[in-house]
Each structure stands twice: as structure tokens, then as C-alpha cells.
Amino acid sequence: MGRTVDGGRMDVHTRSADVDGGLPIRPRATGLTAYAGYLPALVVTALAVALLRLYDVPLRTTALFGAYTIVVVALPGVLVWRALRGRAGLLAEDLAGGLAVGYALAIGTQLAAVAVGLPRLAAAPIGVPVVFAIVPGLRRCWRGSGRTAPPAWSWSVAAGLIFLLLWSAATFYRTIGLSYPGNSSPYLDLPYQIALTSELKHHVPPVTPYAAGEDLRYHWFFHAASASAGNLTGVETQTLVYRLGVLPALLMFAVAVAVLGWKLAGRWWAGAGALAVTLFTVRPGQRDSSGVILFNLWNSPTQTFGAMIFAGLMLVLSDVLRGRHRRADWILVVLLTVAVAGSKATFVPLLVCGLLLVAAVQAVTLRRVTRPVLVTGLIAVAVLVAASLVLFAGSTTGLRLVPPGSLRVGTLGSIAVGWLAAWAGLAGLAFARERRSDPPIVLCVGIGLAGMGAMLLTTQPGGSQAYFLQSARPYLSIAAVCGVAGLLARPARVWRIAGVVLAVVMALTFVTVPHRYLDPARAALRQAENYPVRPGQVPAGALDAGRWLRRHSSPDDLVATNVHCVRLPGGVCDYRNFWVSAYAERRVLVEGWAYTPTAYKIAEKTGANFTRLPYWDQRRLADNDAVFTSGTAADVHRLVSAYGVRWLFADRRLKPRPLDQVATLRYHSGDCLIYELPRP
Structure with missing residues (x-):
């Protein structure tokens, strides 16, 4: 009817x-x-x-x-x-x-x-x-x-x-x-x-x-x-x-x-x-x-x-x-x-x-x-x-x-x-x-x-x-x-x-x-009013640095960075760090690693929190981080020849070593530094 x-x-x-x-x-x-x-x-x-x-x-x-x-x-x-x-x-x-x-x-x-x-x-x-x-x-x-x-x-x-x-x-x-x-x-x-x-703007099929x-x-x-x-x-x-x-x-x-x-x-x-x-x-x-x-x-x-x-x-x-x-x-x-x-x-x-x-x-x-x-x-x-x-x-x-x-x-x-x-x-x-x-x-x-x-x-x-x-x-x-x-x-x-x-x-x-379920809208607005807008996960200059890198690199270029996690209260490291690949629109050797198939697989076997797991390829992570902590020509050569990295995206808040002797500083904005590595 x-x-x-x-x-x-x-x-x-x-x-x-x-x-x-x-x-x-x-x-x-x-x-x-x-x-x-x-x-x-x-x-x-x-x-x-x-x-x-x-x-x-x-x-x-x-x-x-x-x-x-x-x-x-x-x-x-x-x-x-x-x-x-x-x-x-x-x-x-x-x-x-x-x-x-x-x-x-x-x-x-x-x-x-x-x-x-x-x-x-x-x-x-x-x-x-x-x-x-x-x-x-x-x-x-x-x-x-x-x-x-x-x-x-x-x-x-x-x-x-x-x-x-x-x-x-x-x-x-x-x-x-x-x-x-x-x-x-x-x-x-x-x-x-x-x-x-x-x-997805640059690659099909996509990868992480x-x-x-x-x-x-x-x-x-x-x-x-x-x-x-x-x-x-x-x-x-x-x-x-x-x-x-x-x-x-x-x-x-x-x-x-x-x-x-x-x-x-x-x-x-x-x-x-x-x-x-x-x-x-x-x-x-x-x-x-x-x-x-x-x-x-x-x-x-x-x-x-x-x-x-x-x-x-x-x-x-x-x-x-x-x-x-x-x-x-x-x-x-x-x-x-x-x-x-x-x-x-x-x-x-x-x-x-x-x-x-x-x-x-x-x-x-x-x-x-x-x-x-x-x-x-x-x-x-x-x-x-x-x-x-x-x-x-x-x-x-x-x-x-x-x-x-x-x-x-x-x-x-x-x-x-x-x-x-x-x-x-x-x-x-x-x-x-x-x-x-x-x-x-x-x-x-x-x-x-x-x-x-x-x-x-x-x-x-x-x-x-x-x-x-x-x-x-x-x-x-x-x-x-x-x-x-x-x-x-x-x-x-x-x-x-x-x-x-x-x-x-x-x-x-x-x-x-x-009773808190009976007034969710009011609770949400109150939560929004208390939301802190302060410097945190993403550093000053990140968006500008990402834009510069897009204009001066190929979508297939690989980037290395020294930032891997978000610090939570109590010093806990949460590996949902994605802003470098987000703003640069380039693939990164090792940035964060949450939400990856390997992280889920390890978490299933161990019962650990998949957002706080240590990286499973410690050799790759060590090679990546050595450039920012030691900064030798050998470190740079290894990153270029073994992994094909073309650029470094450094966060100054983590106090990386000066890299001017082994790489070319191409851009600086806020807390972000971009270096170009020599071709192999």
C-alpha cells in the first residue's frame, strides 16, 4: 500500500x-x-x-x-x-x-x-x-x-x-x-x-x-x-x-x-x-x-x-x-x-x-x-x-x-x-x-x-x-x-x-x-573547545619543504628521513608517523611503519600493539639513521647505492649532524632541511 x-x-x-x-x-x-x-x-x-x-x-x-x-x-x-x-x-x-x-x-x-x-x-x-x-x-x-x-x-x-x-x-x-x-x-x-x-596521485598500483x-x-x-x-x-x-x-x-x-x-x-x-x-x-x-x-x-x-x-x-x-x-x-x-x-x-x-x-x-x-x-x-x-x-x-x-x-x-x-x-x-x-x-x-x-x-x-x-x-x-x-x-x-x-x-x-x-551517552553532541563540542592547538607532531616548515621537494624531484625518487614516531605522554613512541611522505608526495625508505602488513602480522603473533612495534629490519633502519647521526661519506654512499635514496628530509628538532660535507643542502624552511645526495 x-x-x-x-x-x-x-x-x-x-x-x-x-x-x-x-x-x-x-x-x-x-x-x-x-x-x-x-x-x-x-x-x-x-x-x-x-x-x-x-x-x-x-x-x-x-x-x-x-x-x-x-x-x-x-x-x-x-x-x-x-x-x-x-x-x-x-x-x-x-x-x-x-x-x-x-x-x-x-x-x-x-x-x-x-x-x-x-x-x-x-x-x-x-x-x-x-x-x-x-x-x-x-x-x-x-x-x-x-x-x-x-x-x-x-x-x-x-x-x-x-x-x-x-x-x-x-x-x-x-x-x-x-x-x-x-x-x-x-x-x-x-x-x-x-x-x-x-x-595515488603518482603511482598505480599503490604501495605503502x-x-x-x-x-x-x-x-x-x-x-x-x-x-x-x-x-x-x-x-x-x-x-x-x-x-x-x-x-x-x-x-x-x-x-x-x-x-x-x-x-x-x-x-x-x-x-x-x-x-x-x-x-x-x-x-x-x-x-x-x-x-x-x-x-x-x-x-x-x-x-x-x-x-x-x-x-x-x-x-x-x-x-x-x-x-x-x-x-x-x-x-x-x-x-x-x-x-x-x-x-x-x-x-x-x-x-x-x-x-x-x-x-x-x-x-x-x-x-x-x-x-x-x-x-x-x-x-x-x-x-x-x-x-x-x-x-x-x-x-x-x-x-x-x-x-x-x-x-x-x-x-x-x-x-x-x-x-x-x-x-x-x-x-x-x-x-x-x-x-x-x-x-x-x-x-x-x-x-x-x-x-x-x-x-x-x-x-x-x-x-x-x-x-x-x-x-x-x-x-x-x-x-x-x-x-x-x-x-x-x-x-x-x-x-x-x-x-x-x-x-x-x-x-x-x-x-x-x-548518562554520558545521552548527550554526545554537547560532550563533543566541549571536547573540541579544549583541543590544544600547539606545536606537536608536524614541525614548522613541513608543508613548504614538501612543496619544494615535489617541484624539484621525480615522483619515483626515494627519500630518507630521521623522523619515525610521534611522542606520546610518558615518552612512548607511536610509529604512526606519515607527514614526510604526506607533504613531500614521495616514497620514504623508513618513516613510520604502523598499518603495514608486516606490522599487523607481527602484532597478531606477539599480541603487541601494532603502533608501537620496533622496526623488523634493524639493518635498514640503522643504515637510514646512520646518515643523520654519523653523517659520513660511507653512510651516504651506502644509502645511495644499496637503497637508491636520492634525498634527505631532516627534522631539526631531532638534532641531526651537519651534512653539508656529504650532501648538498637545497632547501631550508622552519625545522625542515632538504639535502640532495650525489648520484651513484
Whole structure:
């Protein structure tokens, strides 16, 4: 049974012209009304530009990145999306799905362009609009459906986007600057993101740039997309990671959640509600402060980017699994499944588990499993296996099952009660027969159950098992809102039962869930205000020195450095040091060595912290450091002849020996010295 836009019931025989891919929508707007629908988007865009300018991004840089995003990513993606879907839909859905497709195309062209040594060919997607303008049969894809969403939905979603922008500014932009000393003490993993983006700007296939000889077994498609933007616009990689690169993905992810919630529940308010639940519900946990999805939006760009791609895939699957699809939709399913597998490793396993639940429900209710579910499952499994072999080469990055008995019953009970409170709306599905067997809604529930199970039953040295739950959160939220929508159509007796259940759950939650989880947003803002902006990990002059080295060296040149770790309180050395390879955009013989396959392997065997392991090749490390501590001609000759090092990048804070007698000082900025070594 469908719904009208204003939330009332819609006759099952409603004309298909009033429904767009499952979305009940308003008739074609005319006159000023047609343009008024764009006002929420204009407000969001203006705020984004203003905040970027406030936090040190020049208008020209914003314009360049915006032009790249529109011309190279969004426009080609939307046109391909419409062509494969066979229609223009609601503009919000076309933009959300089109951006996911556009990024998939941009990643593919970036990899191909760099692999053949012609990075400018990454601009190839700009040819897509030309083709769609020339070929008569494709010109229809330029025309929108002309149908608009209810103003209440548009402004509700815009309010969510405005919140995300203000949150980003208050908790991230304000705490991490683009110049020294504001960029000296970032979250330790952020220079890692810059380093991988720098690697993808120049090399395909990529390797670990900060530890020569180590493979890169990671989901690096976000970095390939950012590398494409950097190569084509000239925008500094640090600016992409700290300000711009995540922004389109973040905003379109939110839009996609709101569209999907609307499609599945059949009511406009359900879409806005799904977005609100996604952003603001508490994540029941044990003793961590990240109670909501908001905390990792910028600190984990791969998670946010992957979430946007996966949301685009779910928009397609919401029609495919209901049997409302064309053959060309399978191209989108394959393309976006591959894209999300390389963007964040958590999503495709969750998709497989969700599809298993759909298949189980269909086996019980229909006595068979429908073809769309089977084909989608085969695609997901094939992509999962391929990604495991090609991208990750069998590496699990230390992820393993929790030992039996290690999860306390009390902890499990507290988490379970918290989940019941946070997503109590799921209970509504029990009272709505047409919803509890609806394949895309069942898929959302399956993804949520898999995310919860993965978080509880697995562990990883860096706590990355929590990303399974982060990945599942939007779809649990959508399922919960669909349950609420189902309850609204039920008799009063059902409402009374639901009210009693909700009251019991809330009472138990008050007793068992720590109060700090009930106000995560306020705690986050308070933490941001106390964040120290002081000289730390990255020295003065690092960015300028890195820029100089890029201009005066080849991307294939190897660099040696004397900095290997970040000093933590108590003098502990954390080997997540990546800023030299990040800013120089050059591979380094030995910088840090955390997140490498060898480090994970040793940590698994020894149980040691993979971020604090000593380097396993002590001979190489000794040869590297001897140049900076002894500084003899023999040391330099060994580094050049045995390892192929061409440059030295020295941090003066570590008091290296004067090297003017054995190397040529080429650049000096702040605490950074760059020497060129003699050729062999």
C-alpha cells in the first residue's frame, strides 16, 4: 500500500505517473514554485562556501574544487545514472545516486590515467556530457522529471545538512588548521590519509609510501578520488583531506538516507526522520565516547566516502529487490558494489549478510528466493572475494573473533537494552505485515543485525570493528522509521502494546545506559573547545619543504628521513608517523611503519600493539639513521647505492649532524632541511 506525500493513505491503484521509483511525489511545478524548490540547496551551498572561507580556504580554491565536482564527477554521474535507470527521478535521488556513480567513474579513470603515465587523462569523464548532448537517444537524460519534493521534506533535509556543516566547522575545521601551527597536531591518522592520497596521485598500483617495500592492503578508493581532484585542480592534498574532499560525500550521503527512508516508508517525513535517527541516536557501547556517527565523519574519510557510495547502491537495490528494475540496473549494481568494496571494507560483508536474511525470509514466506535477491547475492559474494584477493591480498588487518567468554553478560545486556531504546521503532515492523516482508526493509534489518554482531563478536587492534556498526547505523535507522510508519496505520490496541513496551525499554535504559551517552553532541563540542592547538607532531616548515621537494624531484625518487614516531605522554613512541611522505608526495625508505602488513602480522603473533612495534629490519633502519647521526661519506654512499635514496628530509628538532660535507643542502624552511645526495 502506498502513501500520499502528506502522509495519508494512497489507493493501491494510484497511477504510476504519481509514483517515481517508489517515491510518491508532487506534480510538476511551474512558475516561481519550480525555482523555490532550489532555495534549500542554495542556502546549504552558501553556508558551505562561507564556512570554508572562514576556515582559510580561498574562494578560488573552493570554486576550482566545486567545478571539478560538478563537471568531472556529478554531471557525468547523474547522466549515466539516468540513462541506466531509464528515467529522470526526483532530483535529490538523481544527485545522490549520480554522485556515487560519478565517483566510481572518476576513480576508474584516475587509476587508468596514472597507470599509463598521463594523469591529466583523469579528466576523461567530462566527455560524458558531450556524448549525451550529441547522441539523440541520450538527450532525454538532460531533462529532469520536473517533479518536486514537499517543501517540508526539502527544508528538513536542508536543516540536517546545515547541522552537518556547523558540526564539521565546530569540531573539525576549528581544531585543525591549514598552516603551522594549526596543522601541527592533527589526529594521528589524518597524515596517513594525506600520504595515501599523495601516493595515488603518482603511482598505480599503490604501495605503502612511508615504508618502502611494503604492500598497500587497504581500501584506498577515497584516496584515488581525492588524487584525481588534486591532479586536475592543483588543490593542495592537505586542503582536500582537511576541508574539501569529504564534503560532497558527506552531504550526499545524508540526502541519500533521507530519500531512501522516504522510498521505503512511503511517507516524506520518514525520510527526514531516518536522517535524524541516523545522526542523533546514541550508539550503545562500552567505554568509548563516540556515541554517534558524527565523530568519525572527518577523522575517517574512507568511512564517510564508503557510506555515500553504499547509499547510492541501496537506492538502486530498493527498486531491484522489489522487482521494479531494468536490465541496465544490474550495471549500476555491479559498478557500485565494486566501488564500495574499494572504498570501505565493512560494507560488502554487511550487504552479503543482509541478503542472506532477505533470502531466509523469502524462503519462509514465499517458499522460494526471488531472482533479484539471488543475482544480487552472487554479485556481492563475487566482489567480496575479488576485493579480498586483489585489494587486501588476504590481509585482515588484525581483525579476529572475540575469544569465547570474553564478553561479559552484564555488558551484553546493557548494549542490548541500549539498542532496543535507540531503535525501538523496529518493533513496529512486527505489526506491519507488508513492511516486515518487504525485501529492501528486510535488507536494512539484516545489515543492522550483521553490524551489531560484527561489533560484538570481533576485535581489531585499532578498534576498527566499530566501523561495522557505523556502516549499519543508517539502515537500522531507516528500518526503525519504517516500523514507526507501520505503527501509525495500526489500530489503537497495537498502539497501547507498543507504548507499554517502549515505556519498559526506556525505564531499563535509564538504569543501565551510562548518562554520558545521552548527550554526545554537547560532550563533543566541549571536547573540541579544549583541543590544544600547539606545536606537536608536524614541525614548522613541513608543508613548504614538501612543496619544494615535489617541484624539484621525480615522483619515483626515494627519500630518507630521521623522523619515525610521534611522542606520546610518558615518552612512548607511536610509529604512526606519515607527514614526510604526506607533504613531500614521495616514497620514504623508513618513516613510520604502523598499518603495514608486516606490522599487523607481527602484532597478531606477539599480541603487541601494532603502533608501537620496533622496526623488523634493524639493518635498514640503522643504515637510514646512520646518515643523520654519523653523517659520513660511507653512510651516504651506502644509502645511495644499496637503497637508491636520492634525498634527505631532516627534522631539526631531532638534532641531526651537519651534512653539508656529504650532501648538498637545497632547501631550508622552519625545522625542515632538504639535502640532495650525489648520484651513484
